[in-house]
Amino acid sequence: MDKLCRMSTAIERVTLDDVAREAEVSLATVDRVLNNRPGVREGTATRVRQAMEKLGYRVDPLAARLARGSSFRFCFILPAGTNPFMAALGQQVEATAEWLYGQRASAEIRQVDVFDPVVLAAALDSLGTIYQGVAVVAYDDPLVRAAIDDLVRSGVAVVTLVSDVPSSKRQHYVGINNTAAGRTAGSLMGRFLAGRRGKVGVIVGSLGLRDHMERQFGFSQVLSGEYPSVELLPVVQGRDNTEMTKAAAAALLKSHPDLVGLYNVGGGTRGLGAALEESGRAQDLVVIGHELTEPARRYLLHGVFDAVINQNPGHEARSAARVLLAHCLAEPLVAEQEQIRIDIFLRDNLP
Incomplete structure (x- = not known):
């Protein structure tokens, strides 16, 4: 291991000066060969390339950009x-x-x-x-x-x-793979509900955002295919906005007394949590959201949310x-x- 480390360090320290000495040419000649400029005999160019190979010289992209001022x-x-x-x-x-x-x-x-x-x-x-x-x-x-x-x-x-x-x-x-994230949310929802019957609401930011569309698709695939005891409600949009998401969640809670779960596909986490707390039903529903923001962390700690799917x-x-x-x-x-x-x-x- 020590030998390998020493070899690695030696390779990293190889410079154009080292190549010039090994090939017995000037630094300017090495530079011409390296940058494919004319004025170097083929035999000399071959000797320079052989020296680079022998010493393990590698071009440093950062140094090259510095030299060009790019x-x-x-x-x-x-x-x-x-x-x-x-x-x-x-x-x-x-x-x-x-x-x-x-x-x-x-x-x-x-x-x-x-x-x-x-x-x-x-x-x-x-x-x-x-x-x-x-x-x-x-x-x-x-x-x-x-x-x-x-x-x-x-x-x-x-x-x-x-x-x-x-x-x-x-x-x-x-x-992330958003279809897989949605399927994960569906599996969690179904398992947490543990056979309870009722309706599940889905709030997206916008179905024009492909990540939201794919998550909703994956969620629906799993819940509809593997958990027949629940009914998926039509998707509603909250545009990742606190007030719009709160209004969408409040409407679902009011219109469906048999609501047993909510999946928030996008943002607007504060609005969803506020609607749940104000409804007095926060502990009755299984709630799954996305992104471990500070509001989501707080709702997890207080039992308002059951799970959060995150990307770093x-x-x-x-x-x-x-x-x-x-x-x-x-x-x-x-x-x-x-x-x-x-x-x-x-x-x-x-x-």
Whole structure:
């Protein structure tokens, strides 16, 4: 092990000066060979390449960009509003920007009403080519798909973040498998109800957000197929807004005295919790939500929520930055590193 560590350290310290000495040529000659510039005899170039191979020299992309004075500029388009998870995602993007600075790259945040495809598409169209990479919480709509495709055609790398537009030309999706997350919620709901009969309500932010649509689909698959004792009610929308989600939940609670479960697919967690507490039925229903925000944590602790399905905003922010940087550098991705996992939290395993 010690020998391997010493070998690794030695390789990391190989410089162009070392290559020049090994090949018995000037540093300028090594630079010409490295950058495929003319003026070097083939025999000399072969000797330089052999020296690089012998010493294990590897090009340092950061050093190369420093030498050229080049850098990359990225833009993160996140939802406007008061969604605590998206606020946490924005904070993590800001933290990741510090790491990007050391990689000769920068990250800027633009907040947009992603529930409005016209507004979101216009925001994407306005970017032009001033950025080399864009990460966007996307709305699956033809206008948004066209805007993403236009950016890609103009040479801008595009990553969809949290919510995907798979039919677009985007390079990568950073987020959880939302159908699997919805199926997980369905399994938890069915098991927690333990044979109780009644109705289950589903509140989404918007079915135009593919992550919400896929979660609702997975949830319905499991509950309808495996738990015939419950009846799924038609989906209602809350636009991840506290007051709208509260109103939607209150209407379900009032209209359906036999309601036994609620699944909140998106945000608006404070509104859902408030409606449950005001109804006096908080302890009677099985309630499952998403994202371990502070309101969700509090509702779990007090028994208002039974489970929360989570995705790590820090992992997603860092993954989006790594993917954009790798694309700009034409470097391969480590698939396992960029896979965002689904976490399940109960009151018993809160971090």
